[in-house]
Amino acid sequence: MVIQAIAFYMFAIVTIAAAVMVISARNPVHSVLFLILAFFNAAGLFVLMGAEFIAMILVIVYVGAVAVLFLFVVMMLDINFAELRQGFLQYLPIGGLIGIVLLVELLFLASTWLAKPLKTASPASPAPAADAVTNTHALGRVLYTDYVYLFQAAGLVLLVAMIGAIVLTLRSREGVRRQNAAAQLNRRRDQAVEVKKVQPGSSI
Amino acid sequence: MNATYLVHSRPEILLACLGMALLMYGVFKGDRSFRTVSWIAVLGLVAAGCVLSAVSGPRALAFGSQFVLDGFALFMKWLVLIGSALAIVMSLAFNERERMARFEYPILILFATVGMLMMISANDLMSLYVGLELQSLSLYVIAAFNRDSTRSTEAGLKYFVLGALSSGMLLYGASLVYGFAGTTNFTALAALLDGSDGKAPGLGLLVGLVFVIAGLAFKISAVPFHMWTPDVYEGAPTPVTAFFAAAPKIAAMALTVRVLVGPFGELVHQWQQIVIFVSIASMILGALAAIWQTNIKRLLAYSSIGHVGFALVGLAAGTEAGVQGVAIYMAIYLVMNVGTFCCVLCMRQYGRAVEGIEDLAGLSKTQPMLALALAIFMFSMAGIPPLAGFFAKLYVFLAAVDAKLYGLAVIGLLTSVVAAFYYLRIIKLMYFDDAKESFERPVPGEIGVILVGSSLFILLFFAYPAPIIAGASAAAKVLFPG
Numbered sequence: 013m014v015i016q017a018i019a020f021y022m023f024a025i026v027t028i029a030a031a032v033m034v035i036s037a038r039n040p041v042h043s044v045l046f047l048i049l050a051f052f053n054a055a056g057l058f059v060l061m062g063a064e065f066i067a068m069i070l071v072i073v074y075v076g077a078v079a080v081l082f083l084f085v086v087m088m089l090d091i092n093f094a095e096l097r098q099g100f101l102q103y104l105p106i107g108g109l110i111g112i113v114l115l116v117e118l119l120f121l122a123s124t125w126l127a128k129p130l131k132t133a134s135p136a137s138p139a140p141a142a143d144a145v146t147n148t149h150a151l152g153r154v155l156y157t158d159y160v161y162l163f164q165a166a167g168l169v170l171l172v173a174m175i176g177a178i179v180l181t182l183r184s185r186e187g188v189r190r191q192n193a194a195a196q197l198n199r200r201r202d203q204a205v206e207v208k209k210v211q212p213g214s215s216i
Numbered sequence: 217m218n219a220t221y222l223v224h225s226r227p228e229i230l231l232a233c234l235g236m237a238l239l240m241y242g243v244f245k246g247d248r249s250f251r252t253v254s255w256i257a258v259l260g261l262v263a264a265g266c267v268l269s270a271v272s273g274p275r276a277l278a279f280g281s282q283f284v285l286d287g288f289a290l291f292m293k294w295l296v297l298i299g300s301a302l303a304i305v306m307s308l309a310f311n312e313r314e315r316m317a318r319f320e321y322p323i324l325i326l327f328a329t330v331g332m333l334m335m336i337s338a339n340d341l342m343s344l345y346v347g348l349e350l351q352s353l354s355l356y357v358i359a360a361f362n363r364d365s366t367r368s369t370e371a372g373l374k375y376f377v378l379g380a381l382s383s384g385m386l387l388y389g390a391s392l393v394y395g396f397a398g399t400t401n402f403t404a405l406a407a408l409l410d411g412s413d414g415k416a417p418g419l420g421l422l423v424g425l426v427f428v429i430a431g432l433a434f435k436i437s438a439v440p441f442h443m444w445t446p447d448v449y450e451g452a453p454t455p456v457t458a459f460f461a462a463a464p465k466i467a468a469m470a471l472t473v474r475v476l477v478g479p480f481g482e483l484v485h486q487w488q489q490i491v492i493f494v495s496i497a498s499m500i501l502g503a504l505a506a507i508w509q510t511n512i513k514r515l516l517a518y519s520s521i522g523h524v525g526f527a528l529v530g531l532a533a534g535t536e537a538g539v540q541g542v543a544i545y546m547a548i549y550l551v552m553n554v555g556t557f558c559c560v561l562c563m564r565q566y567g568r569a570v571e572g573i574e575d576l577a578g579l580s581k582t583q584p585m586l587a588l589a590l591a592i593f594m595f596s597m598a599g600i601p602p603l604a605g606f607f608a609k610l611y612v613f614l615a616a617v618d619a620k621l622y623g624l625a626v627i628g629l630l631t632s633v634v635a636a637f638y639y640l641r642i643i644k645l646m647y648f649d650d651a652k653e654s655f656e657r658p659v660p661g662e663i664g665v666i667l668v669g670s671s672l673f674i675l676l677f678f679a680y681p682a683p684i685i686a687g688a689s690a691a692a693k694v695l696f697p698g
Contacts, residue, residue, distance in 0.1 A: 124395075161225075161279035165334060165346040168232055169353060172327050175239070176357035179320045180372075 020060055027053040040086045048079045065147035221278035224271075224285045227264035227293065228333050234260040235326040242319030250317040254304050257322040261301040261329065268293055275694060277339065281403055284339035291543055291691035292336045292470035295550055299463030300329040302554050302666060307455035309660035310561055314569070316362045316453065324361075325459065328354035332467035336474070341390040341400035341428075344471065348386070348435065352379050355464060359452045371451025378434070378444045386431025392424030405479035422486055428475065429490055435468035438528065439497035442521050449517035454569060457513055458557030461520050466546045469524070473531055473542055477695045484534040491532040496627050498525030503634040511571050512560055515638065516553075519597060522635055523549050529621075529628050530612035536696040538615035543688035548608040548677070552596050555670035558663050559590040564656040576642060578651025586659065587646045589671045594643050596674045598636035604677035 030050035037043045051074045058067035145153075155163055222229065238253050245252075268290060275286040304322050311317040331351030338344035356379060360372020394400050396418050397408055409417055434441040449457045476487055502522020509515040527549070530541030562583075563570050579587040596605035609632060616625040659667070677684075 158280045159282075161221075161282050162342055162346055164232075165343070165350060168327060168330065169346065169350050171236070172324070172350060172353045172357070175320055175324065175327075176353065179318065179324075179357060180360055180363055 016060060020057070023053045023056040023060070026050075027057065041083065044079060044083045044086055047082070048075050051075045051079060063147060065151060068148075220276075221283075224276050224278040225283060225337070226267045227297075228330050228337075230264050230267060231260060231326055231330045231333070235323050235330070238319070238323050238326070242323065245319070247318050249319050250311065250321070251308065253319045254308055254322040257326050258301045258304050260326065261297050261304075264333075265294060265297045268297070277403070279343075281401055282340040282343040283334075283337050284402075285337055287694040288470070288474065288539075288543075288691040289337050291687050292466060292546070293333055294687075295466045295547055296329060296332045296336065296463045299466060299550050299554070300325055300332075300459070303455065303459035303463065305662050306458055306554070306558060306561060306666065308662060310453070310455045310569075313564075313567075314362065314453065318361075321358070321361060324354045324358050328358070329463065332463060335467045335471045338471065338474070339402045339478075341393065341402075344475070345383075345387065345390065348468075348471070349383065351464060351467065352383065352435075355379075355460065358456050358459070359448055361456060362453045365453075367451040368453055371448045374451075375444055375448045382431045382434030382441065385427050385434070389424045389427025389429075389431060392420055392427065394424075396420040396424065402475075402479040406481060409480065409482045411482055417483060417486075422483070425480055425483065425487060426490065429472075429487060429494075432468060432472045432475065433494055436465055436472060436524050437521055438494045438524050439501045439521065440494075442498070442501065445521055446514045446517040449520075450511055450514045450571075454513065454557065454561055454571075457516075458554065458561070461516065461553045461557065462550050465520065465524070466550060469527060469542065469546055473539055474695070476531065477534070477539060481695075488532060488534055491528055492621070492624055495525050495528035495532050496624065498522060498528065499628055499631040500525075503631040506635065506638050509638075510573055512563070512573050512576075513571055515573065516556060516560070519635070519639075520553070522631065523597075526609055526612055526628060526632070529616050529624055532624060533612075533615040533619035533621060535615060535619055536692045537618055538612070538692075539695055540685075540688045540692035541612035541615045543691045544611050544684060545608040547684050547688065548596075548604045548674075551670045551673050552593050552605060555589065555667060555674065556593045556597070558667045558670070559586060559593065561663055562586055562655055562659050565653050567656075573642060573645065575652065577645050577649040579646040579655075581651040582654035583657070586655070586667075589667050591643050591646065592671050592674055594639040598639040599632050600636075602678040604674045607677060607681060 027050050030046045030053065033046040034043050034050065037046060051070055055067040055070045055075075058064070058070065234257070238256060242249050242253050271285060271290060275284065277284055304325055307321065311321060328351050331347050331349070331354060334343060334347030335351060338347055356372055356376040359375045360369050362368035390400065393405070397405055399405060399408070430441065434444075437445040449460065452460065476484075476491070480487060498521050502518050502520075502525055506515050506518035506522070509518060523545075527542050527545040530538040530545060532538070533541075560571070561569075563575060565575070576590075579590070592603065596603035599606045599609045609628070613625045613628055616622075616628070
C-alpha cells in the first residue's frame with residue numbers, strides 16, 4: 013500500500029507540475045515536451061487504478077500520435093507565440109467567464125450523484141469481475157461480439173475518410189522524374205561510357 | 217453473434233463489400249474505369265433491392281437489437297436505393313464532360329448508401345450515429361468532388377464544418393438521453409418511457425431529445441438549421457446536388473420519423489410542438505425565399521426546404537396516417553426531384569453548364585419535349601391536381617386535419633399557394649417568353665430515359681396509386697403496433 017501511495021503522489025505531483033509548465037513555458041517546443049511528460053504520468057495514474065487499457069491508449073494515441081503531431085506543427089510552422097499571447101488582459105473577462113461556467117459544470121457533475129438514471133440494472137453485457145479478466149480481454153470480448161456491427165461500421169467510416177483524403181488531395185503531376193531501377197540496372201557499359209581518343213595538345 | 221443477423225443486413229453487407237471490391241478494381245484500372253465502375257455500382261444497388269424484397273416477416277432485430285428490419289425500413293430502403301442508383305446514372309455524362317469522371321465517385325455514393333441504409337435500420341442511438349457519420353462523411357467528399365472549382369470546394373468545406381457542428385449537437389443530445397435513461401437502445405427506451413410507472417420523463421431527457429431533434433433537423437435541412445442548403449446545393453456539381461436532394465434527405469427523414477415515433481412515441485406531446493414549429497418555419501421560408509432566386513439550383517434548394525416542411529406536417533400529426541403521408545410524400549418527392557434535376561443537367565450551352573433561371577426562356581420553342589417535362593415537374597411540385605405532387609400534399613394535410621391541427625393545415629395550404637408562384641414563373645418563362653440560345657443536343661440517352669420515366673410516373677400516378685399507397689400504409693403500420 014505504501015508503495016502505491018508513494019507512486020500515486022509522485023505521478024500526481026509530476027502531472028500537475030508538467031501541466032503548469034505546459035502553459036507557462038516560453039518556448040512552445042518545451043510546452044509540447046511537458047505535455048508529453050504529463051501524458052506519461054497520467055498513464056501511470058491509470059495503471060495504478062487498474063485501467064491498464066486506457067493507460068496503453070493514452071501512451072499510444074496521445075503521446076505517439078497527437079503530441080508528436082503537435083511537435084511537428086510547432087516546429088514546422090513558424091508561429092510567433094509571443095505575439096499570440098499579447099492582449100491577454102483584453103480577453104481576461106471572457107476567459108474568466110468561461111472559467112466560471114466550467115466551475116459551475118464541475119459542481120453540477122458532483123451533484124449528479126443525486127440524480128439516478130431511469131434504468132440502472134442489467135446493462136447490455138454485464139461487466140466481468142475485475143480480478144477474473146483484464147480490461148483488454150473484457151473489451152475484446154464485447155467489441156467483436158456484441159458490438160461487431162458498430163465496430164465494422166466504424167471501420168467503414170475510416171475507409172471513407174481515407175478515400176476522401178486521397179480523392180481531394182492526390183494529384184498526379186506531370187514531369188516528375190522517378191527512379192527506374194530496372195532501367196538503371198539494364199544499362200550496359202557501352203551505353204554509359206564512351207571512349208575518346210584525345211590527341212595530345214588538343215581538346216575533345 | 218448469430219448467422220441470421222447476417223441475413224437481415226444482407227443489403228448493407230453486399231454494398232459494403234462491393235464498394236471495397238470496386239475500389240480495388242478502380243485503383244488498378246485507373247479513371248478509365250469510371251463507366252464500368254458506375255454501372256457495376258448501379259447493378260449492385262439493384263441487387264441490394266432484390267435482396268431486400270426477399271425479406272419476409274414483419275419485424276426482425278439483429279446485432280443485439282442495434283439493427284431493425286421492418287416494413288418501414290423496407291419501404292424507405294427501396295426509395296434510397298432507387299435514389300442512389302438514379303444519381304449514379306445521371307452523373308455519367310456530366311462527370312465525363314466536366315472532367316471529374318473519377319472512379320471514386322460511384323464508390324463514395326455506394327458507401328453513402330450503406331450509411332443511409334444503416335440509418336434507416338438504426339435501433340440504437342449508437343448505430344444511428346455511426347450510420348449518419350458514414351453517410352455524411354461520404355457526402356462531404358462528394359460535395360467537394362470537383363476540386364478544381366472554388367465553388368465546389370467551398371460547398372464541401374461549408375457542409376463539413378456545419379455538419380460536424382450538427383453531429384456534435386446530436387451526440388450531446390444522445391449522451392444526455394443515455395445519462396438520464398441509462399440505455400441507448402430504442403426498444404428499451406420505448407419500454408422505459410411508456411408511462412407505465414406513472415413518472416414523468418425527466419427534464420434532462422427532454423433536453424437531450426431536443427438536441428437530437430436539432431441534429432436531425434440539420435440533416436433534413438429544416439428551418440432553423442437550413443442555412444447550409446442553398447450554398448451547398450449551388451456550389452456542388454449538379455449531379456451531386458441531384459443526389460443530395462433525393463436519397464440522403466429520404467434517409468434522414470426516415471430516421472427522424474423512427475426516432476420520434478419509436479423510442480419517444482409516448483412523448484408525442486413534448487416533441488409535437490417542436491415539429492410543428494419547424495414545419496411551419498420551413499414551409500414559409502421555402503415559399504418566400506425562393507421567389508427572389510435567379511439560380512435554378514438555389515431555387516430548388518429552397519423548394520426542397522419547403523418540401524421538408526410539408527412532409528413534417530405528416531410527422532407533426534404523430535399518427536399512423538401521418539407517417540403514411542410522410543412515406544408517400546418522400547416517394548413522390550424522390551421522383552419529382554430526380555426528374556427536375558435531369559432537366560437541370562440538360563441545361564448546357566457552348567460546352568458548359570448554365571444555371572440561371574433566365575436561361576430557360578423560350579425553351580418551349582427550342583426544345584418542346586424538355587420544356588413539357590419540366591412543366592410537368594413544376595406543376596407537380598406546386599401541387600396542381602391530378603399530378604402526383606397534389607396527392608403527396610393531400611395525404612399529409614388530411615392526416616393533420618384528422619389530428620385536429622387545423623392551423624398547421626391552413627398555413628400549409630397558404631404557403632403552397634405562395635410557392636406555386638415561383639414554380640409557375642418558370643413555366644411562364646419557358647412558354648411565353650422569347651426564345652434565347654438553345655441548349656446543347658442531343659440529351660444523353662440515360663437522362664432521356666429517366667426523364668420520360670419520371671414524367672410518366674408523375675402524370676399517371678392518379679390512375680394507379682395503389683402500390684405506393686399500400687407500401688406506405690404497411691410501412692406506417694409497423695411503427696404503431698396495437
